[in-house]
Amino acid sequence: MAEIVNLRSARKARATAEAESAAAANRARFGRTKNEKRRDDLEQARAERTLDGAKRED
Structure with a gap:
């Protein structure tokens, strides 16, 4: 026979x-x-500086 489950308790547990x-x-x-x-902010700023320094002028 199946086990009886209190649906309210099951919903709260979920x-x-x-x-x-x-x-x-x-x-x-x-x-x-x-x-x-x-540290993450500094790494992001360093990456942006590196990219900006590598840009070619149009």
Whole structure:
């Protein structure tokens, strides 16, 4: 015989699991330290300078 499942509890458990996965994704995306953000900004600026320095005049 099939196991009886409380649909409300199952729905809440699924919502909780989805919220946890979304929180983990946000931590990975936005959870960077100030030094990491600064390093990335400096690397981006260096790459832009390198590209601008390599441009040919028209």
